[in-house]
Amino acid sequence: MELPVMPPVKPMLAKSVKTIPPDMQYEAKWDGFRAVVHRDGDEIVIGSRTGKPLTRYFPELVAALAENLPGRCVVDGEIVVVHGGRLDFDRLSERIHPAESRVRTLAERTPASFVAFDLLALGDTSHLDTPLAERRALLAEALRAARPPVHLAPATTDRELALVWFDRYEGAGLDGVVAKPLDLPYRPDARLMFKIKHERTADVVVAGYRFHKSGPVVGSLLLGLYDDTGALQHVGVCAAFPMKRRAELVTELEPLRMDPADAHPWAAWTDAHAHESSRLPGAVSRWTGKKDLSWTALRPERVLEVAYDHMEGTRFRHTAQFRRWRPDRAAADCTYAQLDEPVGYDLSEVLSGDGTG
Incomplete structure (x- = not known):
């Protein structure tokens, strides 16, 4: 694997605030496993928040990512399991199992999805220093033809809509809202975004x-x-x-x-x-x-x-x-x-x- 941003990468983080700040990009806060995906042709590495690989636990996602991601890229997102129309963290947790046979069984029984929300690299170009608004546009174009179980995370710059999402999306098992400054570069392991959670x-x-x-x-x-x-x-x-x-x-x-x-x-x-x-x-x-x-x-x-x-x-x-x-x-x-x-x-x-x- 030879990419401009190499694994392992610890994802950029958010700090808690009480209210949704103005003039930012807003997304739902997903309740799953944070994951940074590196793809270089046939090679795919799914890295956890700590940098340890999750690849072996989600074989169905490896195949889906190969079908839906650009040939050479690094994408930040969240692995989730959906059950009964909402996120199910307990079923997601069960996916981390040491037995290969159990991993294959759970991949069929409780298949996971990947929700992409940031782009760290595309082709030979690192986008760690690219402002968020530009990274989002590049990511949206890169995933324009993506199909489930790979999704582009919905995002908006409308704070009023973000307030609606904060109330409405909780019923689907989401955690709240994440607010990201539009000119924010990507800084691994730094708390530069903002999360607003229900209490x-x-x-x-x-x-x-x-x-x-x-x-x-x-x-x-x-x-x-x-x-x-x-x-x-x-x-x-x-x-x-x-x-x-x-x-x-x-x-x-x-x-x-x-x-x-x-x-x-x-x-x-x-x-x-x-x-x-x-x-x-x-x-x-x-x-x-x-x-x-x-x-x-x-x-x-x-x-x-x-x-x-x-x-x-x-x-x-x-x-x-x-x-x-x-x-x-x-x-x-x-x-x-x-x-x-x-x-x-x-x-x-x-x-x-x-x-x-």
Whole structure:
């Protein structure tokens, strides 16, 4: 492979802001695997956000990219899996599997798509220093004849339309909106773009914690919500605390500590079969590897208000953010019923670029 921009490349990143800034290019924020694709003739390398190759996990995309990308190019985008008209990150995560036979099976069962949104090189020319507006025009022309599962990400310079997308596209599983300055060059691994994500709040039960990797202070709080059957389901963690606060939390939560934890709602967490019927902390996966998944059980009595962006099935998609303790709330009232569910929106309409209807 001989390209003007060679792998590995860490993609350009975005920093969070509260509102959509004016006078920029706006795109939906995709909830998938960020990927930089290098193609030189028959050679295709799909690089992850960390620079490690993803190529072997998506054989169906390798074939599709060979059919739809220019013969020599470097393209930035997102690998996604669509299920039921919306993005499905859980099914996408399953695609990362060590067994070749499983990779082939999943490529047929849950095929992935590639959404392209930036151009780093075309032919013998690097476009790292080319302004975004020009890169977008070049990318649109390069993908003019592209067909699914390769897509050109819809983009606009109309802020009012971006506001519509921010509300409407959430129902298709999208994460928010990304704003990009029109004169922005491409700078790998630099946070020069802006992301505006949805934020909601929920009252959750604190049912345990894990120690921090640095020592005997709280690393993360384990959060739960009650389902329709009255079972407490593990929905995620809250983890961003100053080190002083991590130490204080150990003392503060000590009166709730359960040792032994036989009567805890998640006492069966070490039983692999129990994870099949309930959401429990400590599920072993290819992501966790040999990581210590043990945790300290707490009586599920304290209620915490957290901020979250969106749900992935029955759990928070990302780490929740601490807002405040809620001593005025009863743990039993912390149910899924309080969560705001966005109106559904078919992802095919997003990918078609029909965001105005």
